[in-house]
Amino acid sequence: MSPKLELVEMAVSTDGLMRWQLLRRADGFYLYNEAMSYAKGWDNDDGDHDPDATEHWVSRRRSGLFGTLDAALVDAMAEIPWLRSAR
Numbered sequence: 771m772s773p774k775l776e777l778v779e780m781a782v783s784t785d786g787l788m789r790w791q792l793l794r795r796a797d798g799f800y801l802y803n804e805a806m807s808y809a810k811g812w813d814n815d816d817g818d819h820d821p822d823a824t825e826h827w828v829s830r831r832r833s834g835l836f837g838t839l840d841a842a843l844v845d846a847m848a849e850i851p852w853l854r855s856a857r
């Protein structure tokens with residue numbers, strides 16, 4: 771994660787396969803990222819393979835920028851169904 775991004779909140783789906791991170795940029799804007807976990811030794815779409823890693827998080831969705839925390843949360847709840855029960 772870039773040093774210019776601050777982790778504000780994180781949630782993991784009840785099955786542990788999805789992760790959501792709400793981030794704040796240094797300029798005060800917010801964004802979120804949804805990632806999927808793959809089992810050890812999985813090759814992702816970019817051809818990455820790390821046989822020693824216990825898990826891989828591959829980004830599935832990255833939001834645009836939001837001027838407020840509330841706007842980012844409202845959008846995330848509308849776009850990511852599993853997040854409503856995990857948060």
